[in-house]
Amino acid sequence: MTRPEKTIHGRFDIAARLPEQVFRRPDELVFAFSDSALLTAFGGWEILKACAQHFKEDRIFAVVVDQVATIGRTRVFPTLSIESEATREIYINWLDEKGSTSAGLLYIDARTVAFSGSSGEWGLWIDQDRELAVLGGPRALLTSIIEKQVDGFVWVPASAVEDLLAPSFFPEPVSVDLLDRLVKAYGRDFA
Structure with a gap:
């Protein structure tokens, strides 16, 4: 297993999927949600760098957890x-x-991508199918990231994700069961 894989496996349960808890040791963390467009947005890279700088980390790691073209095939994903x-x-x-x-580009085919730094103290889980990004880390980290509001990306607690999820459910309302499961898994407020 490579260093990125070891770090990501240490921070995340890569077999889990939203709305369930995807972070290992969640009691150590607080969580904030934003739009999955962070993956390619300028602000997304800025958030990753800010998290790494907060912990004085030398490296940022990522593992593609789900990729459209590999479903049902090998479980070797880009890192x-x-x-x-x-x-x-x-x-x-x-x-x-x-x-x-696959024949497609990673930013299109990668449905779920997990990020962390060399310390493994924080993590960013991006689920493009749910159109959600969830950042987990110590309260001080989340407070500093949320205050920046990079590129207009708003960070909200699990109890306020309905507006973020609405586009993926349109024209139907967001599933109440899904919202309840997110709050149960990530419910602590980050403020």
Whole structure:
């Protein structure tokens, strides 16, 4: 197992999926949700860098947990290990790669991507099917990230994700069961 995989496996239960708890040791963390568009947005890279800087980490890791083209095939997914001071272009070049078993670009085919830094103290889980990103970390980290409001991405607690989920349910309302399960798994307020 590579260092990125070890770190991601240490922070996340990669077999779990939203709305269930995807973080390991969730009692140590508080959580904030935003739009999954963070994956490719300029602000997304800024958030990853800010998390790494908060913990004085030298590397940011990512593992593609679900990829459309690999469903039912091998469980080998693309990984990223990048210096925390790298440019956004290096990160975007990784997202622009074609997956090893697909013809599509990673940022399109990667349905779920998990990020963490070399310390494993925080994590960002991006689920493109649910259109949600969930950041988990110590309260001080979340407070500093949320105050920045990079690129207009709003961070909300689990109890306020209905507006973020609405586009993926349109024209139907967001499932009450889904909202209840998110609050049960991630319910502590980050404020």
